[in-house]
Amino acid sequence: MSEPQTLIDKLWAAHEIVRREDGEALLWVDRHYVHEGSFHAFTRLAERGVGVAEPGLTFGVADHYVPTRGSRQEIANPEIARMVRQVEENTAKHGVKLFGLDDPRQGIVHVVGPEQGLTLPGLLIVCGDSHTSTHGALGAYAFGIGASEVAHVLMTQTIWQRKPRRMRITVDGRLAPGIVAKDIALGIIAKIGADGATSHGIEFAGSAIRGLTVEGRLTLCNMSIEAGARCGMIAPDATTFAYLKGRPYAPDGADFDRAVEAWSELTTDDDASFDREVDLTAPEIAPIVTWGTSPEHALPIDASVPDPAREGDEARARYLREALDYMGIAPGKKLTDIAVDRVFIGSCTNSRIEDLRAAAAVLAGRTSKVPGLVSAGSSLVKRQAEEEGLDRIFRDAGLEWGESGCSMCVGINGDLVAPGERCASTTNRNFRGRQGPGARTHLMSPAMVAAAAVTGHLADVRPLLAGRKV
């Protein structure tokens, strides 16, 4: 009998073309997503005078630089217009399908891939973006790569990799009402650290994970990289298959049934061993927000920020002090006493229809005390939200309803948080200056951002949900 295998082992083995004695393997790439930021790689192709090896397995989106406000046909900022034009030209030149600004399916690459059924269980997926780990939610082996690797994949449809160590994070039990995937993700990072999963692939398992919708799973796998993981994944199951059925690029009819048969094999065998196991108890997870400049600076909303003076280790005290100084927060302050200046709902982490519904459920009939922007994860999500009347709820609350793109998560399209401003955000990185030079970011779930909006400070969303249908 063969050795029991983990899901990571099975996905890896299915893509191995060559394994060298030194342990490096050449892997076949099933899907390659490119965006405006992939221009370095296309330049490399032009320099070598070569084409894209598998244009049919390569898909482009315009997401990182696209405006969410103002005209998208005639982009006012010439540099941004050039970035968008560049991805249009590069994909057209190489016969690569682009979900560009004139396409109703345009959106953030990590939203569009699953939405279109391009992302499937069992696939190996790469993209020049660290949040490519998102796609593991459907049982894919998906990871972010740099520009040189993007060029290599474009030219060969393969990539050299060393197999990561395997980590299983098991979350068992029932989540308390109002607790969502973002809370699980931040809870994990707070527990294991921003480098807790470095050089590991993560499989998320346990009853609380099984109970997540695909949207929730995408949020969780998206944040794997914030724990340093190479990739994060969840074994495909009935929830996955139901989500994929009927998606435009997914197999259909008898092909779909045959695919489901194959995908059903993609689970970790009983008795398979992992290099590291981490357990969380679902009922103990509270709504979590970040207070500092790393996603590991995360605490339950009823906590207070650390007081470096009470920290025994000098290096650790300095680390905490620097984060608090940047964030402009007094040591030991209660999280719920921290006032916010702005809110943002969007990004590849939390911009899917379920995320918008969760925020709207809190905002309905209420007014935001601070300005804010809502940017749907894709133009299709935007349309659906409008059909459900969610855009009205956001607008009536005083928030701006923008077009789809990476927007204020990374700020390169011009959607910035001003220096010194504090933003409650559904995004993935609270790094210094991430949302703009001097900007201060607090990460949390969409409903928690909505709670910050209506109260004007970091707040527990649960009391605000009393008597509401969510």
Place this chain on the structure above:
Amino acid sequence: MDKFTRLTATACPLDVTNLNTDQLVPARYLKWPRSADMGKVLLHDLRFDADGKERSDFPLNRPAWRDAKIMVGARNFGCGSSREAAVYALYDFGIRCVIAPSFGDIFSGNAVQNGLLLAAVTEAEAAEIMATLSATPDLPLTVDLEQQTILCGNRSYTFSIDPVRRMRLLNGWDDLALTDSFRGQILAFKTSDKARRPWVTPRSAT
């Protein structure tokens, strides 16, 4: 790609835990082509104030470390975004080696593609090297990739590095040439895989 064998140079300590690639090069500079000098914007928002003036207390701005070719950092150096420009910025500034307890995975992959050596030491060793440099800023370090050693004054440290990456740096090897030598295997895989996993092919749609 340039080879890396042995380097003796001044080394700048940068004791920032979780120094992410957004810090190494802020997102607004990612539009620049590779031909631009990204070294100018390395660590931009930490090196310069809001008016674009140098912060005199930032290590890289101190006279002894302005021309450093080695950087010594803390845990999880280069975490976060996959932007290869973080490596371009270090390289263009003149940095050829970063010594730290651990590195972001994607950053590590990008570094080797560009001939930048990442040398992993323990947290205690990194702290000790940084302390030595703070006390004697002009002290050059010698990093020897063949021996996998760092010479710092009268102390010698051993560093770890993936053996494949070590060979690639020592020889200045390029991925593509290597991949090209497996062209037959790639084609064979592609053909048999189509039969094995027909569902991989995207259903045709417009």
